[in-house]
Amino acid sequence: MESLPDNARVTIIGGGVIGCSVAYHLAKLGWKDVVLLEQGKIAGGTTWHAAGMVGQLRTSNSLTKINKYSVELYKKLYEETQTSIDWNQCGSLILGTSEDRMIQLKRTAAMAKVFGVEANLISPSECSEKWHGMYSDDILGGVWLPDDGKVDPEKLAISLAKGAKKYGANIIENIHVSKILKKDNRVNGVETNQGQITSEWTILCGGMWARQLGMDIDIDIPLYPVEHHYVLSEPIEGISPNFPCTRDPNEMIYLRSEVDGRVRLGGFQKRSKPWAINRIPDDFSFKLLEEDWDYFRQPLEAGKKRIPQLQNCKIPEFVNGPESFTPDNNFIMGVPPNT
Ligand SMILES: Cc1cc2nc3c(=O)[nH]c(=O)nc-3n(C[C@H](O)[C@H](O)[C@H](O)COP(=O)(O)OP(=O)(O)OC[C@H]3O[C@@H](n4cnc5c(N)ncnc54)[C@H](O)[C@@H]3O)c2cc1C
Structure with a gap:
């Protein structure tokens, strides 16, 4: 079992898909002394039971860029970590069953093009060809995004954690962060059930637990x-x-x-x-x-x-x-x- 070091450059709280991704990317970028603390096991929070559908299109260009990058990463992560994430580029389909929805889908397709995501408006019969056997009498059309896909989210977090370790990050499971520490109004580490660790940076990736950790030090994180x-x-x-x-x-x-x-x-x-x-x-x-x-x-x-x-x-x-x-x-x- 890994033991808690006294200092780190970065302490990451939480080993869901987000914490593991942060650890993977920082370590890969060459950051030394990256420590991730997870109170249970990797992926055991929300990540393990997610449906794992990966869509690229978000409501802004910058968020869409993050998701587009994710798809590129998922395609090749196995080569780096030898841990399969069951990536399947099956595409995604949004159905329109009312005139109002079709207006919105047309806007969605137009916005996707601006953000560099392929999205095509397709007919009702094309929709039911994509998911063969689907009831389509009420479908007026759909948007087809061929580059979207799906993963196994638990395997994805494990694969990212493995990659993070490969690049030198320290992943510690079964350790609970009880408090975020502050000095001169700057976060400078955390207290855990196994002692304290000080760090230059602390990154809170606690998912739905983040709000309660923030509340203890007057940081308002609106997550319910x-x-x-x-x-x-x-x-x-x-x-x-x-x-x-x-x-x-x-x-x-x-x-x-x-x-x-x-x-x-x-x-x-x-x-x-x-x-x-x-x-x-x-x-x-x-x-x-x-x-x-x-x-x-x-x-x-x-x-x-x-x-x-x-x-x-x-x-x-x-x-x-x-x-x-x-x-x-x-x-x-x-x-x-x-x-
Ligand atoms: C049913 C369902 C279906 C979903 N489907 C999709 C989907 O199709 N596509 C999609 O993109 N998203 C989907 N999601 C959303 C997705 O699951 C979440 O956005 C994602 O898992 C969040 O990851 P996370 O790392 O932020 O949180 P989590 O996975 O919850 O990780 C947070 C981690 O922090 C740890 N932690 C918290 N507090 C502490 C502490 N004090 N000390 C140490 N560790 C701590 C927890 O133990 C936990 O492991 C779905 C979610 C659900 C529930």
């Missing part, structure tokens, strides 16, 4: 967890792993096909269920919340309509994992204003 639900069907004949990651925004559902022919159906209900808003347990690692089939009724019905095979198959798995969202759905990055 809500329940996020998806289900997995049994394997279905004719479902190809190469079907695109598909979003049906009017019904607020998404679909992903799996290697063994299962269908993953996720939903964003109009009213999300908040979870643990006062304090998130430190030991919530590789854990899920209770199934809630009742709350998932609308997405399930919408999914069964879109993919008729779902009507006659078993749906044995319900995943209820908490996920935190920012108020404007953008990333929170940078030095906090009052530090």
Whole structure:
């Protein structure tokens, strides 16, 4: 087991996909003394149960650049780490089922072109060719993004952590950061259940836990967890792993096909269920919340309509994992204003 050094140039709090990516990139850029602290195991927070759909298009050019870069990295990460992340460039498809949605999709396609992401408006029949067997009578068109894809998010975090180690980063698991330390209004390290570490830089990658760590030192990080639900069907004949990651925004559902022919159906209900808003347990690692089939009724019905095979198959798995969202759905990055 790695022991905690007294000093580091950078201390990263959290070993989800973000913390592992930060460690990987800094170490690869040649930064020495990069230390990552994870209270459980790598990927055990939110990352392991994510649906793993990788879309490049965001609402601004700079955020889109980050996601485009991610795709380029995922294509070749295996060569560097010899750990597969199951990258599949299956493309993604956004369905339009109303005139208003089609206006928005046309804008989406135009914006994608400005940001350098290939996005094509396609006809209803082309949509149902992409996901063969999809119900398409109500589809007016869609946007097809051929360079998007999917990964196994847990493997991705592990692969990045392996890469970080290869370039010299120190990854320590099962260590809990209890407090961020400040001196002269500057963060200068952290206190853990195994002692203190001082560092020039401290990077908080604590995902949904970030808010509570920030609160202790008057840094306001607006991240609140809500329940996020998806289900997995049994394997279905004719479902190809190469079907695109598909979003049906009017019904607020998404679909992903799996290697063994299962269908993953996720939903964003109009009213999300908040979870643990006062304090998130430190030991919530590789854990899920209770199934809630009742709350998932609308997405399930919408999914069964879109993919008729779902009507006659078993749906044995319900995943209820908490996920935190920012108020404007953008990333929170940078030095906090009052530090
Ligand atoms: C059901 C579901 C489906 C999703 N689908 C997609 C998708 O298709 N595409 C997509 O891009 N995103 C998706 N997401 C979102 C994605 O999972 C998250 O954006 C991503 O995993 C966040 O990574 P993270 O590293 O910020 O957080 P986490 O993975 O939660 O990592 C934070 C880590 O910090 C550690 N930590 C916290 N506090 C401390 C402390 N005090 N000391 C030490 N360690 C600490 C935690 O243990 C945890 O491991 C989905 C999420 C869910 C829940």
